[in-house]
Amino acid sequence: MTKKSRTLSIKGRGLTNFESIMWLFTRLSALAMYALILFGLIGALVMGARNNMNFADVMRWAFMPNVTHVQSTDLESTDAWVTPFWKLIASALLLVATAHGVHGLVVIADDYIASEGGRKFVRLLSIIMMASMSFMGLWIIWTS
């Protein structure tokens, strides 16, 4: 081989099956989460976080821009923080993070569970977890 397989270009690898598409999804979702978290962080600073919140509160908001995360701060009003716009951003972050996280748990389980039945069971659990976490998360975001 002239070219080391490790440094083979993404195209040259041929992303054909589900697992390798998820390999790419994991990386792209990582970038998406970075964008959404930075967006929440900048948003908090623009909405005046510097005067009314401590570091942990700002980070909590950045990692999930849901209004419950700023309720115990010194903000005079949370009106600007509870808009449908922030709920949409929070929903996007929730869905991307759930897909990334649940698939990551499957990757970890696969390293320790070798039997075919065991792996199928892990996949069944992961689908249940993905659906229920997405549902409960969206419920919390849109009713709080």
Next chain:
Amino acid sequence: MGLKRDVSLSTGLRYRGPAGYLTFILHRIGGLGMGIFITLHILASFVGGRFGGAINGIYENWAFQIFIFFCVMFHAINGLRITILDLFPKLLDYQTEAIWIEWAVFIPLYGISVFVILQTALGG
């Protein structure tokens, strides 16, 4: 589906890779830590009441914040290194250097965060 890879549980747990093993295992611990925390946190917030309140109370504790912040920051910074190198595979030749840069970013950022968390928690 990758259903045919053949490693037993004990072999899997005993695996020690070459260079980069430390970042690999910390990335895994961080991902697992966040996964468990976020799952419990969503469940607790969804059911609410006394049970939910008790679980979510743990998350206000500064010791827990220091732990979860390690998971989040290490996973995010290491994840960015993995993403950049994997999307531009030619850079994989410089993996060792990239890991050094990563520590140079992670240690001060995490250090400052721990300091600020402690200052808020203990200094009032």
